[in-house]
Amino acid sequence: MIRNFTLLIALLLCSATLFAQQTNQPPKREFRGVWIATVQNIDWPSKPKPGVDSETQKQELLSILDEHQRTGINAIMLQIRPSTDALYAKGREQWSMFLTGKQGKAPAPFYDPLEFAIAEAHKRGMELHAWINPYRATTSLVDSLTSPDHITRTTPDWFFTYDDKKYFNPGLPEVQQYLVDVIMDVVRHYDVDGIHFDDYFYPYPGKTPLPDSASYTRYGQNFASIEDWRRNNVDVLIKTLSDSIHAEKKHMKFGISPFGIWRNQAQDSLGSESNGLSGYSALYADARKWVQEGWVDYINPQLYFPFHYKAAPYEKLLDWWAANANGKHVYIGQGVYRAMEDREGWRDKQQLPNQVRYLRENPAVQGSVYFSSKSLTNNLAGFRDSLQYDFYRYPALQPTMPWLGELAPVAPLKLREDKFLFFRRWKKAKLKWDSPDQQEKVYGYVVYRFDENEPINLEQSKSILKITFDGSMNSFHDESAERGKSYQYVVTAIDRLKNESAPSNFFRMRLW
Helix, strand or coil: CHHHHHHHHHHHHHHHHHHHHHHCCCCCECEEEEEECCHHHCCCCCCCCCCCCHHHHHHHHHHHHHHHHHHCCCEEEEEEECCCCECCCCCCCCECHHHHCCCCCCCCCCCCHHHHHHHHHHHCCCEEEEEECCCECCCCCCHHHCCCCCHHHHCHHHEEEECCEEEECCCCHHHHHHHHHHHHHHHHHCCCCEEEECCCCCCCCCCCCCCCHHHHHHHCCCCCCHHHHHHHHHHHHHHHHHHHHHHHCCCCEEEECCECCCCECCCCCCCECCCCCCHHHHCCCCHHHHHHCCCCCEECCECCCCCCCCCCCHHHHHHHHHHCCCCCEEEEEEEHHHCCCCCCCCCCCCHHHHHHHHHHCCCCCCEEEEECHHHHHCCHHHHHHHHHHHHCCCCCECCCCCCCCCCCCCCCEEEEECHHHHHHCCCCEEEEEECCCCHHHCCEEEEEEEECCCCCCCCCHHHEEEEECCCCCCEEEECCCCCCCEEEEEEEEECCCCCECCCCCCEEEECC
16 A cells, blocks of 8 residues: 555656656747837947947847847847837938937948848848837937928927927827838838837826827817727727738738736726736727737737736736737737846846746747847846746747738658768768748748657757748758767748748768
């Protein structure tokens, strides 16, 4: 009896250990994003100085992307329109002062920062989402920082001043159309993976009322309150953009990163167990509605709070957003910049790692986005190390979005050894394959490697050697293969939405 009981306990402990090992494996698919903020030169580029040219900016961005690639990041949210300006060439707005030091001044020598960033991110297996601030028109009221022919001067009736900034008036139909046109310039002319908004819709509340009563009188007659009218103004923009973006490019994603609280339960029984500022009331951003209506492909709430924080507990808010996902993706915005704060919750340097562990336990959450780039690369509280050597130690494919498309490409053909290097296998293993039929649907490939007698399991991230977004690639050098070992290789094809094909043939190779 005692012996049997001891055996049972041993089996249970063994099973628990195996389960822990399995659940501790990083997921094969996960969104691992980072915000690169350009407003006020927070992350990139460095504040323009005499003698700092385009090549210096490009090298700086390459260094940032390389750092994030080493960390395991697979998505870049690049701020390309911080305040009715542009860090891209093919649009209707003026060059950003944060790029060249003077609004309207082109980079010299000339280059297109967005085009450059897209190409370099894709080389590294990273998506690039164009981060746009729709309504903010200026970051200050200093006249010398705004060019004489900036739209706030040529069309002043479209804007109102609030606190120390100017904003588009969202209630004007001509403003809504202009903003759609601006954003669709990016959609049409650039190979971005997504369009991304953050939490800046109507401005955060100040000491004075918003100066839009005249517009409400003119356009808001069908609404019970000015607050409902404001929310509808934002809703109209979101819905129109969603329809326009997906009509133009079916694969393009549209996502928003709202303030972390939609509504508190005290104001709405559908709200979260929190009691902080509400995006619904303060910013007129009905983010829950956007998800429920299917207008966005992902929601990325900014949960820059610690566990058990009274006003906004991280765990309660994460569970609320996950429960309200309506089948769309949820990526959690995490505030790496807070990691060194001497405040409640943040004194625990395991706060951020524990947040990653918690979100991975919820199947309705597909990943994280970190604010901001410099906080991550500076390894605040050692968090970058936690990602690079633990949570993100293996590559991950971005999650699929079946509602945008789910037809996977055909599998690669005839995986084999490159005979040209037959007598140099001790140096490297070079694989070749034939591109599948319907190659136009192939956006890239995933190369897997398994040990000689290891079961083939394409769902484990540790077996991924390479993720490439180069659909023309048909060979791979395995530089990490060890002499005297045998390996099994498999290759799959992926489309633009990261739908994955069936595997190629399994190819076994021994390195002498």
